Amino acid sequence: MKLFLDTANIQEIRDGARMGVISGVTTNPSLAASQGIGDAEGYKTAVREISDIVDGPISVEVTSLDAAGMVAEGRDIATWIPNPWVKIPSTLEGFEAISTLASEGIKINQTLCFSASQALLGAQAGSTAVSPFIGRLDDIGQEGMDLVSEIVDIYKIHDIKTQVLAASIRHSLHCLMAAKAGAHIATVPYKVLLQMVQHPLTDAGMAKFMEDWNKAGNN
């Protein structure tokens, strides 16, 4: 399972990329707004900077609600950077936009997926990846990870090539469980990436090694 960073914060992306474990980045209007980005020009500048840092797909979300608007935005986003994945929502208008853009060879990250039915529709429309939102399902008392497993199983049975991109990940256990469920990609906030590094026994082990080394006179 590949790891993407789920952020529009350039410093987090630089720091995450240095670890050498990040294969892509996902952004959305909320993440962009949290960085003070409030228009398409600002979004484009940030996305270009991200694309210079990370050599992999960068997901950029449309903000139109109608299919024609999404298609126009998607075509524009596709020219911004070498490896864009246009994020289109799992709506009636969204599926129409996905099928149009996918037929033109534009890569699609089908976002806001909350059911296996939506994932099945997206695959037929031509989504490159589908993003089930785990944390937001957990928030309403539904086991988000079950949706990841369900989509992975259905895609396997029918040999569907759309990738399952586990999104709305809130902690490191979500990421591990998505890997066990067979997700192809998990997009994680920087905070979760740091959680994945941490283990108290690693810290204690390092402290003991240094203590012993220093005791032997190696300062």
Ligand code: E4P
């Ligand atoms: C995915 O691409 C989305 O940007 C993201 O995972 C949304 O997660 P949230 O529920 O933490 O906002």
